[in-house]
Amino acid sequence: MKFSAIDIGTNAARLLVGEVVKESNKSFVKKISYTRIPLRLGDDAFSLGRIDVKKKSNLINTIKAFQIISDIFEVNKMRAVATSAMRNAENGSQIVQDIRQGFGIDLEIISGEEEANLILGTFMLLDIAKGQPFVVIDVGGGSTEINIYRGNQKIASQSFKIGTIRMLKGKVKKGIWVELNSWISNFINTSESFMIFGTGGNINKTHKLLGVKSENPIPIQEMTALKEKLKALTLEERMKRYQIRPDRADVIVPALEIYTRILSNFKSSNIFVPKIGLSDGMIYQMYLEENKI
Structure with missing residues (x-):
């Protein structure tokens, strides 16, 4: 079907x-x-x-x-x-x-919230070690969704009005980063090790630009270094040097800024990029409904 x-x-x-x-x-x-x-x-x-x-x-x-x-x-x-x-x-x-x-x-x-739930639906199909705590971060143009899982149960989910277009337009409200960091700290233990997953076009593109094998995670140190390299370039230089489309060249830097700031809350050196998103989740949800699963 x-x-x-x-x-x-x-x-x-x-x-x-x-x-x-x-x-x-x-x-x-x-x-x-x-x-x-x-x-x-x-x-x-x-x-x-x-x-x-x-x-x-x-x-x-x-x-x-x-x-x-x-x-x-x-x-x-x-x-x-x-x-x-x-x-x-x-x-x-x-x-x-x-x-x-x-x-x-x-x-x-x-x-x-529904956007996050649809994305998360397809995560149940991935090979995540049973009981392994994990976090899913989806960075979009207008909002960022964060979901925290422990013991294969979702323990926290929140959508924040922080996105790449909002950042470019200067429309991210003051204090929202403090709110985000405080929210995360309520649900995690700083000594706990989480698997981190990133979804969205910008993290997918970053994975490709860094030449990481499809099944391997991005080292956060390499992602941060790429962010600084891109930040130092003009839009035209980003497009020419990295073969990035115009509509990606301006948003990839704020996207990486969002990811790195969120990741600073977690004890992790890598971020996994499963390359699934909202549309995948929608298809899987329709499949479940049609098959009454």
């Missing part, structure tokens, strides 16, 4: 067409087609508090294109969600209504 997951994020819109397959008694989301459009809704949402006419038109055309692609692949079920930028936009609900009336697609504006 094929599923289509549309993720309207702060920095980009993504379409994942996929299916859940089983091999050697293990399930995973097999990607059939992946499309990414750099809409940058956060540019408007965090500066104007709304999505302007041009960005709205681009969003609607993107939804239309995603619907056509889904039809070509003859998907059995589709789900579309929007995250931080649309949560922040005062006209978000009206845009949702226009999309529903125009295409019959129910675009859901989901909370940070």
